[in-house]
Amino acid sequence: MSALKEFTKGLYKENPIFRQMLGCCPMLATSGSVESGLGMGVAATFVLICSNVIISLIRAIVPKKIRIPIYIVVIATFVTIVDLAMAGFLPALHKTLGIFVPLIVVNCIILGRAEAFAGKNSVGLAFLDGLGMGLGFMLALFILGTIREILGNGTFMGIPVMSSSFEPVLLMVLPPGAFLVIGFLLGFFNWIERRRTARG
Amino acid sequence: MELQNLLVIAVGAIFINNFVFSRFLGICPYIGVSRNLDSAVGMGAAVTFVLTMASAVTYVLNHYLLAPTQENLFFLILSLSQPPDLTFLRTIVFILVIASLVQFVEMVIQKSSPSLYKALGIYLPLITTNCIILGVAILNVTQSYTFIESIIHGISAGAGFTLALILMAGIREKLELADVPQSLRGVPIAFIMAGLMAIAFLGFSGLKLVP
Numbered sequence: 504m505s506a507l508k509e510f511t512k513g514l515y516k517e518n519p520i521f522r523q524m525l526g527c528c529p530m531l532a533t534s535g536s537v538e539s540g541l542g543m544g545v546a547a548t549f550v551l552i553c554s555n556v557i558i559s560l561i562r563a564i565v566p567k568k569i570r571i572p573i574y575i576v577v578i579a580t581f582v583t584i585v586d587l588a589m590a591g592f593l594p595a596l597h598k599t600l601g602i603f604v605p606l607i608v609v610n611c612i613i614l615g616r617a618e619a620f621a622g623k624n625s626v627g628l629a630f631l632d633g634l635g636m637g638l639g640f641m642l643a644l645f646i647l648g649t650i651r652e653i654l655g656n657g658t659f660m661g662i663p664v665m666s667s668s669f670e671p672v673l674l675m676v677l678p679p680g681a682f683l684v685i686g687f688l689l690g691f692f693n694w695i696e697r698r699r700t701a702r703g
Numbered sequence: 704m705e706l707q708n709l710l711v712i713a714v715g716a717i718f719i720n721n722f723v724f725s726r727f728l729g730i731c732p733y734i735g736v737s738r739n740l741d742s743a744v745g746m747g748a749a750v751t752f753v754l755t756m757a758s759a760v761t762y763v764l765n766h767y768l769l770a771p772t773q774e775n776l777f778f779l780i781l782s783l784s785q786p787p788d789l790t791f792l793r794t795i796v797f798i799l800v801i802a803s804l805v806q807f808v809e810m811v812i813q814k815s816s817p818s819l820y821k822a823l824g825i826y827l828p829l830i831t832t833n834c835i836i837l838g839v840a841i842l843n844v845t846q847s848y849t850f851i852e853s854i855i856h857g858i859s860a861g862a863g864f865t866l867a868l869i870l871m872a873g874i875r876e877k878l879e880l881a882d883v884p885q886s887l888r889g890v891p892i893a894f895i896m897a898g899l900m901a902i903a904f905l906g907f908s909g910l911k912l913v914p
Binding site: 524525527528529531532571572575576579580582583586587602605606608609610611674677678679680681682683685686687689690691693694697 | 725726731791795799802834837884885886893898899905
């Protein structure tokens with residue numbers, strides 16, 4: 504039962520973006536379209552799961568004092584794997600994401616989970632935690648990417664979804680759109696939480 | 704010509720491609736630390752300092768150890784038949800160098816200037832995970848800047864970050880007194896304001912600097 508909880512907490516209750524405000528930079532930068540957002544989400548989830556599992560495996564032999572540099576090396580190794588694999592198999596996506604692929608290293612979600620969870624729990628739980636947090640991150644990118652792509656371009660995954668009379672709001676796919684959408688989304692989630700606590 | 708080139712890089716990094724408003728680097732400290740003017744100035748100064756150092760160090764490392772150039776040290780010392788291409792190690796090497804650089808800078812400042820250490824102290828450890836440092840180091844390589852250009856790029860990226868932080872802190876201090884809807888208080892309104900400021904900074908993209 505508690506294993507299921509470790510998995511689902513990342514989706515909403517402790518969602519890395521909406522609840523913990525971690526990993527903002529890649530979220531804002533890669534949410535211009537659904538496709539690039541999902542690409543970023545998958546890459547970060549892969550790194551998060553792998554680093555969580557490895558760090559959980561070596562947690563007994565890592566000296567406390569130098570644990571952070573060791574975590575960073577583990578994370579950087581998997582980021583390099585993703586970087587090279589993406590450049591080889593998905594060159595177009597690699598070009599769109601640009602420097603944000605190597606920058607997954609400094610994504611605070613990954614180091615944060617290593618420090619807060621994987622370094623203290625068993626491999627199975629660390630895997631579930633990584634999967635849940637990764638999916639939560641992907642979900643946030645998907646929501647943001649959907650809103651920005653539909654409003655800014657009139658398309659969803661490249662397929663037109665708005666009527667032909669719809670005038671795309673170019674601002675939404677430009678940098679300011681990312682800030683505005685995430686601001687109002689956070690406000691919306693705050694509003695839901697406040698209504699929930701007021702009721703119960 | 705050289706000077707003009709440097710000016711283009713500086714104005715580009717501060718205004719046209721401001722690191723916070725258009726490249727989305729360094730958002731976490733930007734939202735977290737911009738609550739008042741003093742801490743904004745402290746954080747900005749610390750980031751600019753580390754950025755300048757990191758630009759110089761990573762340039763040297765990349766040019767003499769990782770990139771397949773004629774001056775590659777492995778090539779010269781081991782007398783290999785051709786320069787080795789170690790660029791796939793870039794991410795790992797850069798992040799380790801930046802982390803140790805931040806530690807080193809912290810220790811040096813603590814010894815040499817206790818007053819500066821007191822002012823910057825708490826912000827220095829936070830900088831390692833600030834994506835602006837690694838971002839600038841990688842951009843320096845991908846844009847193939849020279850040594851001087853890398854340093855200028857680092858300084859102006861720091862200046863652009865400080866500018867964004869100070870502007871934001873000024874507005875947020877005023878905002879304390881404003882009547883913001885309950886759900887939008889705190890972080891959401893900070894993002895919305897950042898969006899409005901990013902629109903203003905879009906105006907700079909009309910600047911044509913390339914001669």
